[in-house]
Amino acid sequence: MSKTNKNKQVVESAVSKRANEDSSKKSATDTRFKSLKYYAIGLSLIVIVSVFVLNAIFDGLFSKSLTFDLSGTAQNTISSVTQNYLDSLPAETEIRIVGLMDKPESLAGTPYEYIVPLLDDYAFKSNGKVTVEYINPKTYPTIIAQLDPDSSSQISDGMYVIKCGDRITTLIPSSCFTYDQNVMAQYGYYLPTSNVVESSFTNAIVAVTTDMSNKAYFITGLQEDPHTSFSNILSSLFIESVDLPVSDSFAIPEDCDLLILSGPNVDIPTNVADALISFLSNGGKLIVSTDFYYNSAEHFNNLNRVLNSMNLNIDYSLISENDPSYSLVDGGFEFLGTVTSDYASLVSSPTLRVSYARPVRQIDSTLPNIVVTPLIYSTQNASLSTVVDEQLTSGSVTGQFNIAMKAVNGSAGTVYVFGTNNFTSDVYISTYGFNDANVELTREVVRGMLNVNSSIIVDSKTFADYSINDNLSTGSGVSVLATVFLIVIPFGFVVTAAVVYKKRKNL
Amino acid sequence: MLAIFKREFSMYFKTASGYIAFAIFAFLSGYIFVSQYASGKVNIASEITNLRSFFVVLIPIVTMGLFSEDKKRGTEVLYYTTPTNIASVVIGKFLSAMALFGIMFINVLVQMFITVCSGGVIDAGTMGAIVVYFFLTALFVALGLFASAVTDSQIIAAIFSFLIILLIQLTSTISALISSTFNSFLSAKVFNIDPEKLSEFCSNVEKFINWFDPLSKTKDFRYGVFSISPLFYCACIAGLFLFLTYQVLEKKRWTQS
């Protein structure tokens, strides 16, 4: 506004100056043109100013209410979950999101295509609670020290820092997407499968603004699968994730609400097994998952000692599903497991994807007061294979096997055992995103164990897929299109132009 | 209004300039489309958004002569001395240029049809990009019309509208530049300004400048996020330039030179 006002002053002073000169020289008769002139200039200025004022008002009043995200996945709009959370924060909350980079300009084709606009939306819809800045530490080296005076986080270039008061957390842009881990493993490049920018940032905001109600420890140091996605899921349930490495002095902290053994590829040491047994007998909660893939030589004897104390066992064999309507690959190592009726209502699909699963079995035992419930099972036609002399050998036994089971003891100690990593590992979750039915089950399991009622669950967003049929983009169709659109049509217009011009020129 | 529209519109086709504009547009859009098609992914929204950057050339071609030629040839006398309202002259010329852009766009519609036939997707983002395309076209055509009305030289009109459209298209870059210049200048120790406040100030400066930028206001449409107020803004600015064009022409009534 000040800009236009300034213009106005300049013009007005020029006008009045000219008017003074005029009036001193001219007779009184020529006032009409002057009034027309003032009217025209005045009106123009009023219109210019009022256009901008009107738009500022309109923008202020309606920009939010008259914005409609009609895209299928609402990539660049915060969801109602985030919106409600932001609204629930006190008005004086100040959340700074600082991108440690120059503001990305050309977004198309980069991760920022989904990050920058969405962050703008956070800032836009938070009523000033969220501010988004881009500060390049190369230009302002002091910024990192400013953001994190006591160097509690490892902050470096290219990260986003989310800060509220003294609490600080970071995100790297590439972690805001899930990737196809199979493609990664096979071809070595990142193929994004879904957009979890909102989920990541909202979780980060939750982490710096809300006290986590629970604490989960991941036992690490067992060549286990990565669990970043699982941590994200936990934080959306207000559960803080902490790593707990195995060691000779391994001890389970007092504040441990949930212990997770996610996809270990080597067995746990004896001291850890002992600690776990006493943890469970004192009412502790444990989630165990493993499979039969990178660890096909591992029998997990120590782990089974822990599970046996809960009447469960993970067997040393690999399930193959022989029912063709459930099997997903040749050999049946990936298949659809059926959810038991106890849990079916909690997930959106009656069958869940299972791969390279070990069977989970209830053992005969005289231990009292232990209730064992199956979660996921195969069909009657499944068979088991084992490794004999480093060769995978299929057994002759066919039957129904459990892939996941739950056991609760007398002191309310609970263990969930998954014979597959498809419910806990990044390898699976990152490939299929947070909206997957498997993730729903994981979430419900955690919820049930810790009695979590509140949660901030932001769905991952699938990308818009603009692919056309593969064979068309490589076939001769492209040359036809190129000929038509690059030569025939433009050239046709040029020729028409020449013909028309020539024809009329000589009329 | 209809008289002016009919003449201007038909002259685009009788003087071949319309066909030249068609040829340029068809080639550019065809190039983007075919290269997208060959890559296996066709996003019409991004094609349309890319096409907008050629406004800088297309708009001057279409609008440069609309009023400047009349002034040069003296044919503007007709508008002033026949029982015609100057406002209807402005609107007639504006609509003729808009109609030309509308017809040009048929090329993209054909491409959309091909995309759908090839199993591609036309989504809300595409529709958003189309809506924005026409609102921005209206804005820039009005601007070009204004440029054409202030001079009697087609070349000057073309350069004038070229520069302004370029400026508008670079606004977000310029605003970032201004903001970072401010930041680096004021962050010198001499000024002793709290860096947090400074960065807030700079981002506000950037936001303020970008508020005027029709492109950054409408950038979310291509992702399927529709919003009324940016469209209202574009329409208002287009209307404003038409109004100013009208005032420039009406100036004859009071000008003394």
Place this chain on the structure above:
Amino acid sequence: MIEINNLVKRYGNTRAVNGISFTVNDGEVLGFLGPNGAGKSTTMNIITGYLSSTSGSVLVDGHDILEDPVAAKKNIGYLPELPPLYFDMTVREYLNFVCDLKKVPSSERKAQINKILSMVHITDYADRLIGNLSKGYKQRVGMAQAMVGDPKILILDEPTVGLDPTQIQEIRKLIRALAQNHTIIFSSHILSEVQEVCDRVVIINNGKVAAVQPISDLSKKLSGYTRLLLSFSGPIKDVSNALRSIPGITSVTERVSNVDIHEVEISIDSSTDVRSSIFYTMVRGNWPILELRSLDPTLEELFLSITSGKQGGK
């Protein structure tokens, strides 16, 4: 039909039009006479609404051109000094466009255009590109444009300038034909043209009305003003002296001299006919007369005569 009242038009500090007032009666052909730069075109531009006046008013058929421009302009067909032609249109396209502008009903359009085309004799050129026509034909298209919509008033700014004599005759004939049912204002800097075509003449000079007179008065004024051109063979000094002695001759100015053929301009201060005296004087001196004719007064001289009240020239 048209009332012009104290019209002033300023360009910066100069006044191109400085207090012009006159009236044009219904059905008359008004000549608008003045040298180049006298303010003719400016005045016409103001009357037609192309320019606005600094002060003063123009009423066209009772409508003020500034306050009620649409109603006023309906009555006017205007041919400016530079005809407003689109060179890239054909004549017919162009006239159709003008019909659109003047809101000629589409039912009458075709007939009207054909009538106008034949009136200005360009029917054969109707489908030619205006840019390809010669100057004379362009001028006719300009005339045609002014006639579209059959306005009551035609305002023609120097319609004959730059045309060859045949074309000038045609345009004059056309104006005379149009005069039967139109009010016409017609500007020119050629006196004879105005005399030939107009009923009344407004003479302006330096932005002011120098005279408003019926054409007959002008002729009277002009007839009292005489100059003769004499060319002869003989000694220039003797002849000059002999001529100066004739009563009624005020001055003899030598204009062209060859070895023995001379041309002199003779000014006469009264309406006495001195031609026979000149003849006898020349016969007596045995100087053969090669040519003797009266000279048309120039516009400049006319102004001088009007403004100074004197008759006679240099």
